[in-house]
Ligand SMILES: O=P(O)(O)OC[C@H]1O[C@H](OP(=O)(O)OP(=O)(O)O)[C@H](O)[C@@H]1O
């Protein structure tokens with residue numbers, strides 16, 4: 001998951017894009033970039049790091065223009081260190097094109113070969129997004145007649161992208177001298193919303209991964225970009241859209257509602273906050289069924305993402321809800337950090353226990369999910385060190401047992417704590433006296449309750465069903481090797497940084 005934004009305004013967009021990236025920072029902490037368009041010239045600045053560290057005043061001043069796109073990255077291909085893989089990415093033929101991608105292609109290796117052999121295009125990084133950009137560029141080239149690019153040609157090129165690309169992709173792009181293009185994969189796995197603002201000079205449009213970007217930048221949510229649909233806004237601010245997929249259906253990634261998205265976002269007609277409250281209710285019902293003698297004194301959330309679910313769970317059980325952990329607000333999300341050693345260290349730095357909430361009590365700790373178990377292991381131990389009597393643990397999502405190949409970086413089964421273990425074994429592994437997970441059907445129902453029109457979700461990390469139909473055991477094996485290698489590289493880099501700091 002990454003954060004993407006595109007805007008066509010009636011005045012400069014550099015500050016808008018910067019502010020939008022800050023709001024989407026939770027979707028990617030490894031690199032950030034902005035491209036603006038001034039006539040047919042692009043201005044770009046990007047680099048590794050958090051948004052606030054990547055952009056200096058001089059960089060912002062140089063980002064001139066009334067149209068632009070921006071990206072914050074959490075890599076699922078290539079590596080976090082590679083500056084060349086920071087997005088947006090650029091190609092100069094057949095037109096100047098820049099692109100920002102959220103998601104992950106499952107056939108990027110095959111496409112890479114095709115690019116090289118048939119399309120005579122060179123891909124210089126390990127980023128699947130560079131492949132996607134080149135597929136778009138090639139399709140634009142193929143569809144363009146007499147060197148003129150018009151609306152039907154642009155939409156035909158997106159049809160070509162849908163025919164060739166597999167996996168998840170929500171995209172913002174700009175074509176130099178023409179306008180802003182945004183589209184979503186035909187299964188609608190990753191989110192993309194569009195909104196508008198009225199100004200004395202005309203309507204402005206903004207597309208973004210999450211509606212929270214619209215709210216904070218003064219835009220009104222109009223709707224979701226449909227799966228398979230493409231949106232084009234020309235330089236004069238005219239808005240066009242077309243369904244570019246032969247077949248499409250809406251299958252949003254359910255993990256967005258569990259953890260990835262901000263609670264104040266609305267995506268595919270679902271308020272993330274309400275979905276999380278519902279998850280708390282469903283989990284409370286299961287706890288009532290499974291833990292007949294409820295000897296829980298207090299419910300404690302693990303900040304941040306579990307808060308709404310934990311609060312509602314406590315209400316439902318009629319048990320006190322207390323904030324037992326204080327979060328250091330200057331430390332980012334640990335799950336999306338590259339490398340296990342840095343994640344582990346960050347949990348302790350990020351969360352600290354308030355002893356009085358634990359001493360002598362039976363505590364039920366609630367988290368939104370348990371993935372590698374980094375957080376839960378540390379937290380259970382911290383609860384015990386703070387004097388808890390019994391430590392129970394509840395997860396608002398089911399066990400994460402399968403790799404995700406659609407834009408969340410959990411590619412290897414071995415790293416998942418629930419892989420090959422039943423609930424008792426996982427409880428033992430994290431040191432809890434009792435562990436309870438949400439059921440998958442109950443999770444789906446919790447989201448569906450907010451928008452009953454949603455009939456299907458992308459749930460592969462919970463049930464191993466890969467809806468793109470092309471994910472073979474061979475592909476998963478290949479990914480394990482490839483991503484395992486880059487995880488080790490990240491680990492070594494983090495260790496090196498640590499050694500350097502120690503040596504200083
Ligand atoms: O089992 P793990 O591998 O530790 O992953 C799961 C944890 O990671 C996330 O928290 P994170 O710190 O990333 O973000 P948050 O502050 O939004 O909860 C999530 O909310 C869980 O707490």
Ligand SMILES: NC(=O)CC[C@H](N)C(=O)O
Pocket residue numbers: 001002073074075076077078085101102103104105127128129407408
């Ligand atoms: N998490 C994402 O959406 C990642 C986008 C792209 N696959 C990358 O690795 O850069």
Ligand SMILES: [Mg+2]
Pocket residue numbers: 302303304305306367368375
């Ligand atoms: Mg968390």
